[in-house]
Amino acid sequence: MSVKIGDFVDIAADGSNYKGRIMPNSSKDVIFLKLESGYNVGINRNSIKSIKLAKEVKKNNIKTKKTAVEQKKGLPKIAILHTGGTLASKVDYETGGVISRFKPEELLDLFPEIREIANIKSVFISNMFSEEMRFENYAKIAKAVLKEINSGVKGIIIGHGTDTMHYTAAALSFMFEHLNVPILIVGAQRSSDRGSSDAAMNLVGAIEFINKTEFHQVAICMHESESDDNCIILPAVKTRKMHTSRRDAFKPINDNAIARVNYKTRTVEILKKIEKEKPKKNVLKIKFEEKVGILKTYPNINANIIKCYKGYKGLIIEGTGMGHMPISQGENKKIFNELKKLVKSGCIVVMTSQCIFGSVNMNVYSPGRNLLDIGIISGEDMLTETAYIKLAWLLGNYKKDIVKELIKKDIRGEIKERILPDEYLSKYDFNKGTD
């Protein structure tokens, strides 16, 4: 009997009969049925005695009620660019799968409350897991952003998977050498198919922030705490995903948040001075150097690993403590030699710290000084992720000598000369959010 996914069938199996609809996750060994009760069950194909077609389904003809996309006068126009992630996903109740929704009317279906605060233009770029992002994707996103800016929008929102959101945020920050429109990167830690999703609130937070401030740089908007009370606007180059699953996974590192948006009152509390003066033109530089890497050091690391970076133009070493690597004793001396060779070959090597918080200072201990002596550059208080994006972008657009100068210089807020006492973990009361 030939039956296919979506068909309604009657199955007689060993010991039990089942009536239901064939689900897409069926395999060659197991048929998954959605029963009338709503439950899905798996039935081993070899236990099936007979299978009868009850109702054939020609094609998936689910009709969703369409919401008219009307432009409301007086509301700012905001472009939402989709790159992927769980921000705009919904459940297909017929198949039980989670599908992405990107059309403007679908977006308004998903987040009815945003029609009250903005006229939304929705742009599809890609639907990818964020860890799949490559430099070419950054270029594509940046070009799409520029196109929307030129069409005249108040701000840009980029829907993004959360895993590498902070890399993309940094990339956009560097790519736009001049920017006069805010770009907010928004994600969700709980997909929008579920009632408890953080997507709607994060989106509303970003829109309210765009609407109510003069901000014109790149930032991330996510939950501030586990509660659905405040969104936090975070600096693109000083933010990191610090938890695999919490709503408030994104935290500023060696820095403070830009603003807080209250979801109930819709008030925006500015936490950091926002530059009012906007550049006249937007300047975009989309090139990246491909041959740049990140190496995390650890005890007993083998010198051969460094050989792998032969031919690389740039390398970020995520060192221990204030910027160290095992180079002084026994077997470790080989590492020192390999590093020397790598720098000599023309590779720009920058040191960051796996402590995450705090600044690199390679003058304190002799191994640090030895690394400086062979030409390794201190990454100061830059995040490893930001340093990597910055180095690749600099190498893509500037000559080596200039790269060596700029990598040490603060150009987008990625290096801070003063780290304040409250810019550390202890400020987070995880039940109440940052303060």
Place this chain on the structure above:
Amino acid sequence: MRPENFGLKIGIEIHQQLEMHKLFCKCPSLVNDPNPADVFFERKLHISSGEMGTMDAAAMYEIKKGKTFYYEGCSGSSCLIEADDEPPHNANIDALKTALEIALLVNAKPVDVVQFMRKIVLDGSNTSGFQRTALIASNGFIETSKGRVGILSICLEEEAAKKINENEKSVNYRLDRLGVPLIEIATDASIKDPEHAKETASILGMILRSSGKVKRGLGTIRQDINLSIKGNPRVEIKGFQDMRSIPKIIEYEISRQEELLKKGEMLKAEVRKAEPNLTTSFQRPMPSASRMYPETDIVTIPITNELLKEIKLPELLTNKAIKLEKEFAISPQLALEIAEDETYFRLLVERFKNILPSLIAISIVEVPKEIKTRFSYNASNKEIEELLGFLDKERATKEAMMKILEDRAKGKFVNIEDYKPADENIIVKSIEKIIKDNKNLSANAIMGIVMAKYRGKIEGKKVMEMIKSSLNS
């Protein structure tokens, strides 16, 4: 009396909490954590407008209220999973095995592959916005005094958070209970009448307890009733914990529906809540199948022959009870209760050789209940054991035990030595003195005087015998 064919259809659903760690995390299933809350957060639940067409009526009803949900929990009994800030871990395998055990005890056929579903619940009682639930087995039956009752399904699901209070704008929940494993058994509509519903619930309760893996006490088991008459839509009644109220609830609900029909009104498929007076009130619209979709964070679980072989079916409590009744000469009711704690009981019988096993049975089953009813005093197992030790050593009576517990309940300082059995010769002498001093006293009056002094130190029956023999001599 209603005609036979007025089309009454009754089915019941039993929800039973399991005594093991939570279903999708390693938090203990405390249900009521005694510690003060140290975790707090608030949430909103969202729903997309485009789904209203297909959106389940029950889910819509909740979301339209637009309430804020405030949660509190203890870090000892809830983790990030209860906070919906971490995906679920693999299902508790012991819970799955218990569900399979129960399925086999009710002659049901386990599914080949279990798939957990998300059942949309938007009243805030699940932080995720859905309850995780899986069909474990179907197509079973149990034997009752009025014939077979079919078992439609055995499901394994997570318990919801407990509502603390509620107002117009918000609801407060406590997280302790969220995620406790729950077995749901649903019967078909072959239950014959209200009394039969109670019997069915009682048999299912006994089967669940036979596993030895279920929680006991108030609130750990709940029954829902599904009811329809004359082909009208089905009504589900929730919210009562005492099985004994089942027949009344059903009777009242039938009368309510008949009233409506008489007035020419339509009956609606809805969920109704049982009130303390056993009538029902509207709670929410009936949920439909559209509120379920797969829980993609949990892989599907094949029920292999190897897994089924690991499941050892327990002896039913009713069967155990029959044996205990004979072996220890105790009443059937007492035997059934002892059967639930047979190992403990046998341990005590072994330990206190001077006490009749029937008295031990009474001491651990009935004495604590009686003391609780009469003096609102919770006698612990340890306390009962201490008193059994006293009875065993001093050949004291059950009355001594009752008196000690009574005095403790009243807050008196108790020195067990004071409750030692009295010397019978002294009592006889005392009786004779009373008779001598008060010539016209009745036996009962003498009894009153003697017992006031010696209660707990000698059995009343024995005193009466002494009085009678003294009066006759």
